[in-house]
Amino acid sequence: MNAPHLPKVAGIDSTVPAPAHTVAPASATPKAPAVTPRTAPGAVIQDRLAGWVSDLTTLHELTERLARTAALPDTLHELLRAGAALVGARRGLLVLEPGDGLGPDTTVGLGLGRADLGHLETVPRAAMSYGRILDGPHGGEAGIARPDLFAEDGLDPRHREVAARLGYAASYTLPLATQAAGRLGAAVWLYDEPAEPAARQRHLIGLYTRYASEHLARIVELERTRACMTTISEELLPTRLPRVAGVRLAARHRSGPRGGGDWYDALPLPDAALGLAVGSVTGSGPSAVAAMGRLRASLRAYAVMEGEDPVAVLSDLELLLRLTEPARCATALFAYCEPALRKITLAGAGHSPPLVVGERRTEFVETSLSAPLGMLACWEAPSVELSVEPGETVLLFTDGLLRRTGDPVDRAFARLHAAAASTPRAAHADPGAVADHVLRTVLPDEAAGGCLFGRSEPGQGQGRGRGRGEDHTEDVVLLAARFD
CATH class of the missing domain: 3.30.450.40 (GAF domain)
Structure with missing residues (x-):
């Protein structure tokens, strides 16, 4: 009589000695029991x-x-x-x-x-x-x-x-x-x-x-892909913030894991003026990052030519976007600043309003409602003028900051307002400190790991790190301008 053949089990080599199933993985392998007349x-x-x-x-x-x-x-x-x-x-x-x-x-x-x-x-x-x-x-x-x-x-x-x-x-x-x-x-x-x-x-x-x-x-x-996308996004943004008399600048930027289209810019303009811009391109990945770079470069050119009229700047940008990339839309906010007069003229296209932070007030700037760029046949919205007091900081941010909270929009705005209002008095003198306090308060889990990239004026240093918010896909941009 032939000896019984051992059946094969998928994924297991039958030539490997098999232990009793009650033995823990860490223990030594016992010898298989000998076949005796009493053992079937x-x-x-x-x-x-x-x-x-x-x-x-x-x-x-x-x-x-x-x-x-x-x-x-x-x-x-x-x-x-x-x-x-x-x-x-x-x-x-x-x-x-x-x-x-x-x-x-x-x-x-x-x-x-x-x-x-x-x-x-x-x-x-x-x-x-x-x-x-x-x-x-x-x-x-x-x-x-x-x-x-x-x-x-x-x-x-x-x-x-x-x-x-x-x-x-x-x-x-x-x-x-x-x-x-x-x-x-x-x-x-x-x-x-x-x-x-x-x-x-x-x-x-x-x-x-x-x-x-x-x-x-x-x-x-x-x-590797995440690191590459982060590097490309960072290289497409300003390598340093300009020095302009009467205003101090700081920026914080965090790229999502797939690379997004959020951006910011600050550029000196004629007559000692300053142009500030933040924006976001729909989508993520390499195409969104490339579109962000093209849009930012175009806005810089329009700002130099007609920066004193933010509506004209965004109108030209909308026309360019509609002609060159009709399948894509974007949000943007451009502010023409006159530091000597502490006066700001701004226009936004589907973008969140700036936040003014000072010792006596913390309030959002009232702007007119407007559709994002590329959604209408012809974009145009009125501009808004704003006067700031000495020592006040204007915060420009992208919607990623609100979305990362996970709260509904109205609650996210309230959370941001409360964070800015709780800024310590000693921090009001430094726009970077104001931005860091807002980020730590609004996004405590991520800021605890130092997740946000930062840029400040030359001499103020810059930091970078990574936190626990890797599962978030949205970019975060925060641009702070403190007026003397």
């Missing part, structure tokens, strides 16, 4: 099938968790956490270093603080397993197990010192790579005692990292 062959098969189903369930849950991550830091930490559970480790680190050299490059730890990662970076790279993988001739094609570091002959003295300081005695390292993207990095899991993953654990972590590398490659490509 069907029981052995059922036991192995139960183990394979348990492994499939575990892999499914872990890959589902990884698939839900959309930001690079979340993906890296989830990969480390899941890998540690599969190989039975408590700590680890992941070195992201794409082989094409285009970045992003970073190192994250699991159960390791910044100081611990700093100690590990002092170990010669060639002495670390991830260094051998990343710098190997083929980018590292297999994992590296080091079951007992202190028993190794020729262990680097610095590595021995750091391992003793951090309290780990063994490691298991796997490359992160895909056929299309090539090498992405390496993940290292650390054991407190001499140990190494069993054959079943190596099989499971191999399957998991194969999927995780594909997901990581997509996230890396997305991060």
Whole structure:
């Protein structure tokens, strides 16, 4: 009588020893029970099938968790956490270093603080397993197990010192790579005692990292696109704000993850005047960024020729947009400022009104309602004149600031007004401080991470960073002008 054949299970190599399904992933693999006259062959098969189903369930849950991550830091930490559970480790680190050299490059730890990662970076790279993988001739094609570091002959003295300081005695390292993207990095899991993953654990972590590398490659490509779009958007905006007697300027700009069409501008005009503009182009991505650049450049030209008449400037801009890009519309606000007289003449096309912030008043400028550029056959709306007091700041902003709050429009306006009204008295002297206070108050979750790019007048410095608002698609622009 022929021996029964073991059925094949999709995704699992039947040659890998299968444990009892009650055994945790971190434990050692028990030996399969011997077939005796008292043990039915069907029981052995059922036991192995139960183990394979348990492994499939575990892999499914872990890959589902990884698939839900959309930001690079979340993906890296989830990969480390899941890998540690599969190989039975408590700590680890992941070195992201794409082989094409285009970045992003970073190192994250699991159960390791910044100081611990700093100690590990002092170990010669060639002495670390991830260094051998990343710098190997083929980018590292297999994992590296080091079951007992202190028993190794020729262990680097610095590595021995750091391992003793951090309290780990063994490691298991796997490359992160895909056929299309090539090498992405390496993940290292650390054991407190001499140990190494069993054959079943190596099989499971191999399957998991194969999927995780594909997901990581997509996230890396997305991060590169975001960084590229942010750089292009920033380069299309003013590299510095002008110095004009009687007024001080500051700007804050935040690009959405897909790159949007929000912009701002400040340019000196004849007769010691100053032109201020903010606007937004519909859509997102490269086409919106390109349209934003063309629109801003055109407005600068119209402002130099007829800036004292904001209505004429926006009318010319509307005509250009309708003739050259009939499928696109935009909002814009242009203000002609005379700092010596503290007088502003402005016109808006479907744009939010400016906000005047001072010690005695905080109010929105009353402007006439107007459709965005490109929506009407002929755009025209009356201009508005405004006089400001010494020490008051005029805030020009795009609708992205309101939309990012997640509130209805009327509540978002009230929130912005309350934030401006609560500006500390000491901050009124600096337009950058006023803008930062408004942003921190209106968008506390994002500003907590320093997410907003900033530009101020020369000598005032500029800051940039990234916060937790990566899921928002809208750009944010805030241009502040304080009149002396």
